[in-house]
Amino acid sequence: MLNPLTVRFWGVRGSIPCPGSHTVRYGGNTPCVEIQANGKRLIFDGGTGLRVLGERLMAELPIEAHLFFSHTHWDHIQGFPFFQPAFVPGNEFHIYAVPGQNGQSIERRLNDQMLHPNFPVPLQIMGGDLNFHDLEVGQSLEIGGVSVANQALNHPGGGVGYRISWQGVSVSYVTDTEHLRAEIHPGAFKLAHQSDVMIYDATYTDEEYDHPRQSKVGWGHSTWQEAVKLARAAEVKQLVLFHHDPSHDDDFLDEIGIQARQAFPQTILAREGLVLSLYPQTSTHRIPAKFC
Template sequence: MADHANQFLVRFWGVRGSIACPGPQTVRYGGNTSCVEMLVAGQRLIFDGGTGLRALGLALLPEMPLEATMFFTHSHWDHIQGFPFFVPAFVPGNRFDIYGAIAPNGSTIEQRLNDQMLHPNFPVPLQVMGADLKFRDIDIGEIVRLGDITVENSLLNHPGEAIGYRVTWNHHSVAYITDTEHFPDRLDENVLWLARDADIAIYDATYTDEEYNHPKTSKVGWGHSTWQEAVKVAKEANVKTLVIFHHDPIHDDAFMDNTVANTDKAFPNSIVAKEGMVLNALDPDARLVCNPA
């Protein structure tokens, strides 16, 4: 991690919502569910553990022993299903600090990650993981300090609750805002607070406005937002770079190409997330470090 001591990089390992959708129609943008890695001031932060976490874990094997801090927005399946397949968690000598808010039913993030690995849902329990796992409950609004890095959070509008995060280091910030549904008559103050003056704001834009408001297949109440709302947030919050994220599994590469064109017209400093994409939070003139074909 020494090579990253003066860097603030954001790498996307999973960019989909709801369910993984690998296949020839999603190969360019990717089919894995939510997982974002940040390399900040020599530390590794991991946001969510969807199926993209499996790929991240395999990539990290040559770097062991390793340490990382993990932050979960919530525990819907598309954000935790990769955790039982995160190979570094099974290896003694590795250490992971794992943060998540207590759910409305009172369950901790440790309980929820444990429960998905119980019989009859999984062959081995969480306790077989050999790494040092430290589970930490986080309060809404609590600030986590990791050396010079601060991680803030705020409540989002999502069934069963979810929280968004804001990572700040060296006067630069990245907001991770998924899963959340916009309000019909106003912008969400919690979302605006997370995204305020952010160098990069990653936003849940699962639907288009047309899909969200469709008279026969309305998505109102499903807990997700649209790219049009993402643009409104970016403009109001003075975001430098907007990242469209949490793509609907039915949106193939051709559909996502169209989203790229539309968001670029509406907000030129926008990027549609792809698996393997790497962004530089410190340099707006060299933001895109890696953009897979």
């Protein structure tokens, strides 16, 4: 039997890192998800979780990996300047993103965040082989037999989600998107349709999103209730709530998990160290309670 496709969570928070005693169980690092399939390593987003992943990879040199960005808001790129393997000659990284609404490439955005006065050393000091690729919305590519497709999502400044498929199993990465009021977002639905695992932006609760004194409408994020709605409509097998709000402590997230599972039993909350394993060419997938 083929080895499984594995999904490993290195950062699961949105907006800003929030380390502390109140976030120990779920973690405080911003988004970074690693997928391995068919001997290929794919990394989705470069939040502060990327720094932690980089520390682990230093024991496995040389490294080749493919790094996909959903967009370039700060919480999704702020780990890249601290990604140790990128500084090591002999390592190779292929870096992908759809240019933002202003047309700036991913190379330009990563370069600019490492310029003075924001950072002490420039991107050019990285000794690894960095290969930058601008994607088009809706583009699909294959990496060693693993398919990666993107679709536009609803986020200020633009953003995309990804669908990763291999040997009959699929994972949808649908983060930093705001649901539509009247219908399910077509891009999110296309990414999620009948996927084995859907990782979804559940930053808020419905009550927070529509709060009369501090509405989050227009902020570019969704709710766990909308995650359940999409999971049902798209016939998702496993829902993973992701991009937790930094103000949601461990106890609050525990309660969200209870409520979400009542509405959609195949729901779990992303937490740092969680590993999901999807086995190809089978009718079921196993999700072990495994943490790194």
